Amino acid sequence: MERIASFQVDHNKLVPGMYLSRRDGDVATLDLRFKKPNTGDLLSNAELHSVEHIIATLLRNGRAKDAVIYFGPMGCQTGFYLLLDSRQVSDAQAVELVKEVFAAGAAYDGEMPGKSPVECGNYINLDVALAKAQCAAYCGIIQEWTAEKLAY
Numbered sequence: 001m002e003r004i005a006s007f008q009v010d011h012n013k014l015v016p017g018m019y020l021s022r023r024d025g026d027v028a029t030l031d032l033r034f035k036k037p038n039t040g041d042l043l044s045n046a047e048l049h050s051v052e053h054i055i056a057t058l059l060r061n062g063r064a065k066d067a068v069i070y071f072g073p074m075g076c077q078t079g080f081y082l083l084l085d086s087r088q089v090s091d092a093q094a095v096e097l098v099k100e101v102f103a104a105g106a107a108y109d110g111e112m113p114g115k116s117p118v119e120c121g122n123y124i125n126l127d128v129a130l131a132k133a134q135c136a137a138y139c140g141i142i143q144e145w146t147a148e149k150l151a152y
Contacts, residue, residue: 042077050131105135
């Protein structure tokens with residue numbers, strides 16, 4: 001079988017940041033890497049889940065909501081994938097969008113979105129403080145990121 005694109009990246013050299021993982025037609029997949037792979041330093045299930053709820057909610061209610069296709073955690077627990085319609089958002093705009101939404105996540109002041117048994121299948125491991133801390137840490141990682149730095 002053909003190896004998928006993300007398995008062709010040398011994860012031993014990959015550092016936290018923001019990368020253009022692939023482009024499929026008009027869909028741009030961004031690799032939002034929080035942790036250095038293969039170090040054992042992973043996001044916990046509660047951190048992944050909490051960041052997912054807040055950032056997905058902010059993205060889908062923000063200025064680029066029509067361009068958002070998907071936001072969710074990586075199975076390896078080192079970050080997230082964000083899929084965007086590249087007809088609506090350029091690479092440079094995507095970088096700014098990610099900076100903006102994670103800054104909003106770090107400053108989030110409210111109840112956890114979707115924290116009920118009706119809205120979520122694992123609502124008990126959601127924690128606003130965990131999400132805010134991870135969003136703030138990621139803001140520090142990407143504060144100087146540009147579209148030119150999106151290449152692995």
